[in-house]
Amino acid sequence: MASTTFAAPPRPRPRRLDRSRLAGLALVAPSLLYLTVFVFIPVVKAITTSFTVRDRDNAGNYSYRVGTDNYRAIFETETLRDNVIFTVLIAVISVAIVFALAYSIALALRFGKGPAVRFLSRIYVIPLFIPSVIASYAMITFLANHGFVDGLLQRVGFPDESFPRIVFDWKGIVITQVWLSLPFMTVLLSSVLLEISDTLVESARDVGASSWQIFRHIVLPLSAPGALIGITFMFLGVVGGFTVPYLLGPNAPQMLGVSMVYYMTNYFEPYVASTQAVVIFLLSLVAAIYYVRQQFKREVR
Amino acid sequence: MNGLAFWLRRAVPVVVALVVAAACGGGTPTGGSSPSAGSSATAKDTELTFYSGGDTNVQDLHEKQVIPGFQSSSGVKVTFTFLEHGTGAQGIYDRLKAQRDAGKQQWDIDLWEADTGYYTRPDDLFLTISDKDIPNLAKVPKAELDFVNNKAVPYRGSSVVVAYNSDKIANPPQTFDELISWIKANPGKFAYNEPSTGGSGDAFVIAMIYKYSDYSKYNGKPFSADNEKDWDQAFAALRDLAPSLYQKGVYPKGNAGTLDLLNRGEISMGTVWSDQATQALAGGTLPKTIKLTQINPALNGGAAYIGVPKGSTHKQAAFAYLNYLLDPNQQKLIVQGAMAGYPGIDWQYMPADARSRFAGADKEFRYWPGGTYGSDMQRLWHEKVAAAK
Numbered sequence: 204m205a206s207t208t209f210a211a212p213p214r215p216r217p218r219r220l221d222r223s224r225l226a227g228l229a230l231v232a233p234s235l236l237y238l239t240v241f242v243f244i245p246v247v248k249a250i251t252t253s254f255t256v257r258d259r260d261n262a263g264n265y266s267y268r269v270g271t272d273n274y275r276a277i278f279e280t281e282t283l284r285d286n287v288i289f290t291v292l293i294a295v296i297s298v299a300i301v302f303a304l305a306y307s308i309a310l311a312l313r314f315g316k317g318p319a320v321r322f323l324s325r326i327y328v329i330p331l332f333i334p335s336v337i338a339s340y341a342m343i344t345f346l347a348n349h350g351f352v353d354g355l356l357q358r359v360g361f362p363d364e365s366f367p368r369i370v371f372d373w374k375g376i377v378i379t380q381v382w383l384s385l386p387f388m389t390v391l392l393s394s395v396l397l398e399i400s401d402t403l404v405e406s407a408r409d410v411g412a413s414s415w416q417i418f419r420h421i422v423l424p425l426s427a428p429g430a431l432i433g434i435t436f437m438f439l440g441v442v443g444g445f446t447v448p449y450l451l452g453p454n455a456p457q458m459l460g461v462s463m464v465y466y467m468t469n470y471f472e473p474y475v476a477s478t479q480a481v482v483i484f485l486l487s488l489v490a491a492i493y494y495v496r497q498q499f500k501r502e503v504r
Numbered sequence: 505m506n507g508l509a510f511w512l513r514r515a516v517p518v519v520v521a522l523v524v525a526a527a528c529g530g531g532t533p534t535g536g537s538s539p540s541a542g543s544s545a546t547a548k549d550t551e552l553t554f555y556s557g558g559d560t561n562v563q564d565l566h567e568k569q570v571i572p573g574f575q576s577s578s579g580v581k582v583t584f585t586f587l588e589h590g591t592g593a594q595g596i597y598d599r600l601k602a603q604r605d606a607g608k609q610q611w612d613i614d615l616w617e618a619d620t621g622y623y624t625r626p627d628d629l630f631l632t633i634s635d636k637d638i639p640n641l642a643k644v645p646k647a648e649l650d651f652v653n654n655k656a657v658p659y660r661g662s663s664v665v666v667a668y669n670s671d672k673i674a675n676p677p678q679t680f681d682e683l684i685s686w687i688k689a690n691p692g693k694f695a696y697n698e699p700s701t702g703g704s705g706d707a708f709v710i711a712m713i714y715k716y717s718d719y720s721k722y723n724g725k726p727f728s729a730d731n732e733k734d735w736d737q738a739f740a741a742l743r744d745l746a747p748s749l750y751q752k753g754v755y756p757k758g759n760a761g762t763l764d765l766l767n768r769g770e771i772s773m774g775t776v777w778s779d780q781a782t783q784a785l786a787g788g789t790l791p792k793t794i795k796l797t798q799i800n801p802a803l804n805g806g807a808a809y810i811g812v813p814k815g816s817t818h819k820q821a822a823f824a825y826l827n828y829l830l831d832p833n834q835q836k837l838i839v840q841g842a843m844a845g846y847p848g849i850d851w852q853y854m855p856a857d858a859r860s861r862f863a864g865a866d867k868e869f870r871y872w873p874g875g876t877y878g879s880d881m882q883r884l885w886h887e888k889v890a891a892a893k
Contacts, residue, residue, distance in 0.1 A: 262626060263727035263876045282891045348751065349770060371754045454698050454755045455891035469700040470883040471594045471876075 246484065252477035273478040282455065283475075287482060289456040293373060293448070294441040297380040298434055301388050304381070306430070309392035310422075313399075331386040335379075339450040342379045343370050375451035376458070380444070384437050391436075395429030396422070428497055435490045442486050459483050549821035552580050555596055556617040557587045558808070561779070561843050565660075569837050574828050580821045593618045600629050600813050611815030614822040621875015623655040623811045624726060630655040630811040637823045640830035643849035648807050651724050651871055656811035657826045660838045661846035662779040663798070663805020663869035664707030667762075669772040670795045676773075679800050680711050686773070688748045693772040695750035695765055698890070700882045702759035707803045708775045709885055710872050712738040714801070719870060727876050735881070739888040746889065755890065766794055775803060782844035782861075798869075805869030807848055 256270040277283045312324050330338065345351045346369045353366040369375050399422060407417050448458035457465070459479050466476040556566060563586045571582045587593070596616065603611045604627070616622075623630050632654045635641040641649075641657065648658040666683065668676045677683040687694045697705035714722075717734030746753035750771050756762050762774040763781065767790055776796070784790040810829075812822045828834060832854060835847040839858040847854055872878070 259729070259876075261729045263729070264626060280887075282887045285891065349768065368751060368754070371751070450757070454753075455886060465700055465882075465886070468592070469879060471879045472883070 249477045249480045249484070252474055253481045255474050255477075257472075257474055273474050276475060277478055277482060283462070283479075285456040286459055286462045286479075289373070290442055290459045290483075291486065293376055293380075293458060294438050297377050297384070297441050298437050300377065300381050301384045301437060302430070302434055305385055305388035305392050305433075308385075308389045309396050312389075312393050313396040327389055328386045330382055331390075333383075335383055335446045336450070338383055339379055339447050342375065342382070342451060346370050346375065346378070370451055372453050376448050379447045379451055380441055383447070384440065388433050388437060391433040392426065392430060395426045395433075398429075399425050432494055432497055435494045438490045439487050442490075443483055549818035549824075550580060552582045552614050552818050552821040552825060553585075553612060554582055554615040554617075554825070555585045555587070555613055556615075556810075557593060558617070559780075560588070561783070562586075562617075562808070563588075565838065565841070565843050569841065570829060570834055573834070574825055578821070578824055578828070580818075580824065582825070593622065597622050597625075597629075600815075601627055603815060604629060608815060610817040611813050612817070613813055614816040614818045615810050615812060615825060617808060617810045619874035619878060620652055620656070620806065620809055620871075621727070621873045621878065623652045623809060624873075625875070626726065629813055631814050631816070631819070633657055633812065633823075633826075638827045638830070640827050640849065643830060643832075643853045645850050648848075651806075652809060652811075653724070656809035657830070657848070658807030658809050659826070659829050659848035660835075660843065661805060661807040661848065661869075662777055662844075663846070664704045664775050664803040665778045665781065665796045665798050666803070667766055667774055667776040667781050667790075667794050667796050669766070669769070669793055671793045672772045676795070676797050677799060680715065683799055684745065687745060690772070691748040692750055692752070694748070694774060695754070695756055695762055695771045696775045697759060697762045698755040698757055699885050701757045701761070704759045704762060704775045704777050704780075705755065706872070706878070706881070707805075709738070709742065709881060709889075710804050711801075712742055713881065714804075714870065716741070719801075722873055722877070723871055725873075727873070732877075732880060732884075735884060736888075739884060742885070742889045743892050763790060766790060778805070778846075779844040786844070802869045804872040805846075806871050807846075 253273055254269055254271065256268050256272045258266050258268065260266070277287065308323065308327055311320055333341075343350070347353070348366055348368060348370070350370070356366060357363060367374070369378065403421060404417055407421055412420075443460055444458065445460040445464065449461045449464075452458060452461065459482065463476045463479040463483070466472045466479065554566070554571075556562065567584055567586070571584060574580070575582055587596075596613070596618070600611060600613060600616075633641065633656070634654065638657065644658060648661075652658075666676065677686045696708035699706040699709050713735055716737040717731055721728075721731050750756075750765065756765055759777055759780055762771075762776055763784055765771045766774055766776075767784075778796065781790065781794070781796055785792065785794065810826060812819065812826075816822050830849055832849065835849055835853075836855060836858050837843070838845045839847055839854065839861055844861070847858070851859055
């Protein structure tokens, strides 16, 4: 029959699909393994540890049980609760200041012209290349009482003791975090603003829109998703930070990163430390959910 | 391109396998697999596992000075692991306890230097040592051995002292009460560092604790949570003192934090370690106008101890190392070298030139058991002094 000549041999397609699926699996495996060993297992372990309660008898012997006492301690012990509130406040204040500064720098870089803008575009990235330990110590010598700035002010006639306490205070943490995070946020916002096409802005101007209207109705809405991702990243960085709050922060309250290390290594309370780790994790999760949702939206598009 | 894709497909599983193997290899506990695990008590030990903690000067003393000399004179290879500032000490203790609880005969640590509190815990994980095993132990003051019930060997000492600017203070305080009055009379000119960050800050807090909770309850006694009930008064007194301290209650970070404030003239008095301050004065990082003095009753200090776990695999080598360490020639390194410490053996066994380094300084100090008391004190200080409103 003629038709038999049309009967093609079965295509090897399913097999090839299998092989490519295997290759895909192999490509995914290293990162999956990495995530399992270094992320999933530690997270599960920290959560389990946070539900372990350690009791001590009068002679110093320990006994262990399962319970939610550590979580209750976080919200009922004044010191621990203050640390959580302090951490969130510092993160919110730092992010707000960085965002305001970075957005105005990015706007200047995107729409501004002239030598001042060119100069700004070269220098604003400098802090990106300075490690946080070095920046923290530099801030201490720069802003300490009887430090560089205080000395300068006293030279021009300010009385001794009039300089506010910045180092060993919440102000020191905020200033240093702002200084360290500004370049990253500016780079991110600049690239977001670059995506807004000139033709859009110019056509709006042609039909008579003012600068404010262009900003309010075109630039701001178009840059909002990217800006929020930047805010998310910085919030995560500040909430989990250790170096800056350890070196520049007050003795109390402490940010969670510092408090966690103290509970782990000085007070020998790994169970409370793990609970604090879970709290940091939950705070980060709130911010991360937004980021992940944005990523999904992009992929769908 | 096809070729590349082919090789990629071949290579990926190999890479995955390697990563898996590496991860598993790294994941196995290090203990127990030592090739010498079969050594018996009669055979001469050829190696020794030593865990230690503290400041880097302690690390240098063992790693650069004592261990090389011991290795060449005894032929024993020392594996030295150092954890800065006692971080993870509890983890090492738990590791020893786990090996004991599992009924293991040969544990993976032969020598451990840690807070004294660990050696006398009720778990009883350490060998009772005597001068039969370590002949030089006869030179060690008996009180220092009693303090740990002979469960560890004291090999060096230091104490916290009061450092003051002799340009500004002619007559430094002689007693703890005088020190407190001086602080109140000179607001902003005294600092002690945050206790969690260095022992010279702890010492000031401990002196206050001993003012309200008798020293005899702690010296050579096991832990009792009841004693901590006396501490509230001490913490209340410390809280009352805060407005008179540097910047109305800023506690510098670390022992070096206090030294830095003294060096910059921000404060005129502070509590410092005898050895660190002596080093700083010798190195020029503290001006010569800073003088050291001890008050009465003395601020705490103590010997640093090394214990031999009961299941040590290389007991003979461990004893040999401790005996070597207590030899006056090695003790001299502690006094005269960068450590600027007090010797573990009695001063009378020390050569005259070593004795002169601390001439005039008060060599007495009170003990602090550390351990559980230490971690509780640091946490409670934070809650009741630093975070108090």
